[in-house]
Amino acid sequence: MEIIPGLYSLGDNSGGYVRAFLIDDGTELTLIDTLLDQGGKLVLAELDSLGKKPQDLKRIILTHAHQSHLGGLAALKAATGARVYCHDWEADIIEGKRKVEVPQSTTLFPQKPYQIYALQVAFVLGLRMPPPCQVDENLKDGDHIGPLTVMGAPGHTPGSITFYWPEKKALIAGDIVSTWPEIALGWPQITLDNKQNRESVGKLCDMTQAEVICVGHGQPVIQAANQVMRDLVAGKDTNPVLLGAS
Ligand SMILES: [Zn+2]
Numbered sequence: 001m002e003i004i005p006g007l008y009s010l011g012d013n014s015g016g017y018v019r020a021f022l023i024d025d026g027t028e029l030t031l032i033d034t035l036l037d038q039g040g041k042l043v044l045a046e047l048d049s050l051g052k053k054p055q056d057l058k059r060i061i062l063t064h065a066h067q068s069h070l071g072g073l074a075a076l077k078a079a080t081g082a083r084v085y086c087h088d089w090e091a092d093i094i095e096g097k098r099k100v101e102v103p104q105s106t107t108l109f110p111q112k113p114y115q116i117y118a119l120q121v122a123f124v125l126g127l128r129m130p131p132p133c134q135v136d137e138n139l140k141d142g143d144h145i146g147p148l149t150v151m152g153a154p155g156h157t158p159g160s161i162t163f164y165w166p167e168k169k170a171l172i173a174g175d176i177v178s179t180w181p182e183i184a185l186g187w188p189q190i191t192l193d194n195k196q197n198r199e200s201v202g203k204l205c206d207m208t209q210a211e212v213i214c215v216g217h218g219q220p221v222i223q224a225a226n227q228v229m230r231d232l233v234a235g236k237d238t239n240p241v242l243l244g245a246s
């Protein structure tokens with residue numbers, strides 16, 4: 001689904017409404033995250049529907065190394081020849097050399113939001129690990145990739161990175177904010193450091209002027225995203241306008 005010209009949202013209701021994002025900057029295609037889908041089928045179908053070939057996808061960049069966002073990675077790298085980028089801290093998890101870290105306070109005991117209990121269980125038990133994939137290059141805060149500026153946002157994981165497209169005032173944020181089942185500063189039971197995550201979102205408010213924020217789970221916020229993030233950081237109620245809502 002097109003969010004704004006050149007920025008597309010991919011995903012269905014699986015993986016806690018997990019979302020990936022495709023960017024067409026007029027010269028190259030960039031994919032951010034790869035959904036839970038192990039064959040990368042949803043992404044390949046989206047490329048086809050846009051009249052693009054698999055080889056048109058030049059790069060795949062990852063917000064962080066949680067299972068729901070990596071399912072299609074290995075298959076898509078093989079099918080497209082795209083180069084894979086992520087933060088250094090996440091790379092060896094993606095390559096299958098290290099396990100995903102679970103917060104010490106998170107067990108099989110149900111925690112809010114209860115709608116993600118199945119994902120919490122999968123997370124704690126280390127289920128649904130995606131096929132490993134080689135990372136080609138590391139990214140860090142301040143780097144530029146395609147039309148995007150890399151903005152470090154540690155907290156959800158130490159290597160969480162976000163991507164700001166200044167021309168479009170769009171921030172692709174991964175799991176530092178979620179809009180499903182409700183708008184929140186991510187899902188606390190799978191966030192390694194919730195206090196640091198809040199600080200990172202606050203920093204992004206100061207450093208960007210985002211109108212749109214694309215989140216890892218749920219529909220994007222399509223108006224006044226910076227104010228929505230400020231409200232979340234301040235602990236205020238907020239009423240975001242989401243893609244597809246009427
Ligand atoms: Zn995550």
Ligand SMILES: [Zn+2]
Pocket residue numbers: 018066068069175216217
């Ligand atoms: Zn996630």
